Amino acid sequence: MKSFKVTQILLALIPFTLASNFDCDQFYTVQNDDYCYGISAGNSISLTKLKILNPEIDCENLTPGDSLCVKADLHYSDYINFVSVDDSMKKRSNTNDVVDTDDIVDQYTETKEKVNDAMDRLFPDAEEAEEFKTNSEYAISGFVDAMSYSETDDIKNIDTEECKARCSVALSQFEDVVNDPSNNFNLESYNNVLQESDQDTIDSNYFYNLCVNQCYLLEEFKEAYDGDNVADKN
Known part of the structure; x- marks a missing residue:
């Protein structure tokens, strides 16, 4: 009986593993304040691959100490x-579930209204509000441009290194804006708006992680396509 209790204690100390049956070559232990895009980008893989390797992962409720497969x-x-699909929605696989586009539109509309209300509270002065909006749009515009580069049906002609380089340039543009003390848009003020509109706050690499995620996905997809000789089989 004593031996059984010791075994239970030892098992309890082992981080819970969410990985599936893939032959995993590397694991990552979830840390405080981790989020899925950050974990995937930090391990040079796409969010899609992270979810494939860890089918039980819940990106809305990551638990520090859990072990995730990040290489296979x-x-x-x-x-x-x-x-x-987006982190805010559950993964649907091999089911007849259909994403309700009306719900997505409603959620977007509701969030937009909350953001507008938050802006009214935080920036009652119209000029300050306009300055914040202008600076925020410029800060993020680099990522929008970079991500549009990878949005194509002809992935074979996408240069994934160029894709990553564009994300890095966008990050520099973002940092230039948020670190400029002469304007009212910075990471703190942006997170204040997010909090006031009931959204999760972000870190300085959040948009970069989203951006580079697409690059890693294209890279992985191309490697898998070529590695499995898909073109020769079609």
Whole structure:
């Protein structure tokens, strides 16, 4: 009986592993304040691959100490069979579930209204509000441009290194704006708006992580496509 209790204690000390049956080559232990895009980008993989390797992962409720698989070989079919949607929605795979576009529009409208209300409270002066809006749009515009580079049906002609480089340039532009003391847009003021509108706050690399995620996904997809000789089989 004593031996059984000791075994239970030892097992309790082992981080819970969310990885699936893939032959995992590397694990990552979830830290405080981690988020999925940050974990995937920090380990040079896409969010899609992170979710494929860890099918039980809940990006809305990460638990510090959990162990995630962040490196393993995948096949082209693994990506094709996986349906990746926004973190705020559950993964739907091999089901007849349909994403309700009306719900998405309603959520967007509700969030936009909350942001407008938050802006009214935080920036009652119209000129200050306009300055914040202008600076925020410019700060993020680099990421919008960088991500549009990878939005194409012809992924074979996408240079993934160029994709990553564009994200890095966008990050520099973002940092130039948020670190400029002469304007009222910075990470603190932006997070204040997010908090006031009931949204999660972000860190300084959040938009970069979103941006580079697409680059890693394209890179992985191309490698799996070529590695499985998909073109020769079609």
